[in-house]
Amino acid sequence: MxxxxxxxxxxxxxxxxxxxxxxxxxxxxxxxxxxxxxxxxxxxxxxxxxxxxxxxxxxxxxxxxxxxxxxxxxxxxxxxxxxxxxxxxxxxxxxxxxxxxxxxxxxxxxxxxxxxxxxxxxxxxxxxxxxxxxxxxxxxxxxxxxxxxxxxxxxxxxxxxxxxxxxxxQPEVTDSVEEDEGPFVLQKLKNLIEQYFKSKHSAGDYAEMLNISPKALAKIAKSHFNKTMTNLISERIIIEAKRELYLTDKSVKQIAYELGYEDEYYFSRFFKNNVDISPKFYRDTVGFARANA
Missing domain, CATH: 2.60.120.280 (Regulatory protein AraC)
Known part of the structure; x- marks a missing residue:
């Protein structure tokens, strides 16, 4: 030590x-x-x-x-x-x-x-x-x-x-699920977020695709992930945004568009609200990987 x-x-x-x-x-x-x-x-x-x-x-x-x-x-x-x-x-x-x-x-x-x-x-x-x-x-x-x-x-x-x-x-979260359909819903939710996080940003979208009420979905997210649906969706978007800011030289506007945000400034505010710094500052301090680096 x-x-x-x-x-x-x-x-x-x-x-x-x-x-x-x-x-x-x-x-x-x-x-x-x-x-x-x-x-x-x-x-x-x-x-x-x-x-x-x-x-x-x-x-x-x-x-x-x-x-x-x-x-x-x-x-x-x-x-x-x-x-x-x-x-x-x-x-x-x-x-x-x-x-x-x-x-x-x-x-x-x-x-x-x-x-x-x-x-x-x-x-x-x-x-x-x-x-x-x-x-x-x-x-x-x-x-x-x-x-x-x-x-x-x-x-x-x-x-x-x-x-x-x-x-x-920490294997897949399938234990101690109250609802019989719990494990299926959890895995389906993960799959849907992974598939649609770039285009569907509201909890209601995922509740509709899962054919359950937004309230029931919120309860599942809080019970098994200790997070709100908004947290889960936002965190997945931020992970992808950080990855793009680091690995590529795409403009913030292009990254925003690819993540489903037509307004670059709205996306920048969203990023800063979640990361506490702007996308530009993140790139400047973490950097993007050049092709031959």
Missing amino acids: DVFNTNTLVNEQTGNLAFKLSNFEDNSQFDHIQRLNYYSIVWIREGRGKAKIDMVEYNFEPDTLFALTPYQPFMFIEEVPLKGTVLNFHPDFFCIHKHHQQVACNGVLFNNIYNSPFLKVDEMAKREFDGLFEQMYNGINTAGMAQYELLVSYLKIFLISASRIKAKQ
Whole structure:
């Protein structure tokens, strides 16, 4: 636990954080809302409390690992003092969108609007993660040829392992459903949102397609995802908008149109209301991946 305090690599071209590994001994850096322009892996090793992520509150115990995306709002409220480890990396250092086929963590660790953004770290995982973090620490402090490739290799292994653990811990949400048709409705809802989020933005549209009342659908969404239908639809749109802003050089107007918004300024307001920054600022601070990058 005490082998490192803070170790950071900086992007020499932009001056921004590229990769950082650090320990924390209290909750001071997380006791207020964080909106960071890089990915954050926060491993709570000791302590317990509540995590506020987006608009949802989660209870957590020792050895809970959170995976958070750029500009995803989060904070921790401690009930027992917290200690742990934080791994941060910027999308310019390693973009999960570009490498999803290699690590398969997008939609498992990150950008999953239906499941909790955390996993439990058991003893076997603890030994594996500690070993990987030790290797990352050595990589940060050993400048030279292939430093980037070495760190990315360890990061990939970590993301793959954490994704596998989370997938085992959080299978499809089909348990404890009151209605007999519950599992079917949940899966059908997920499929419909995935199919129509670019063109259908109202909860009523999905209630109609599912042939149930908007009130019943709202109850299902709140009961099983702890979110409103508006939250679910909006979050899916935002994930796609962020992906387009990062991976392409499409104009905000074009992205807005492809996501079902004829008015670019209405879309920009929608994005800012959900992310707290404008699409342009998101692109400027997270960047878009150039073809040969």
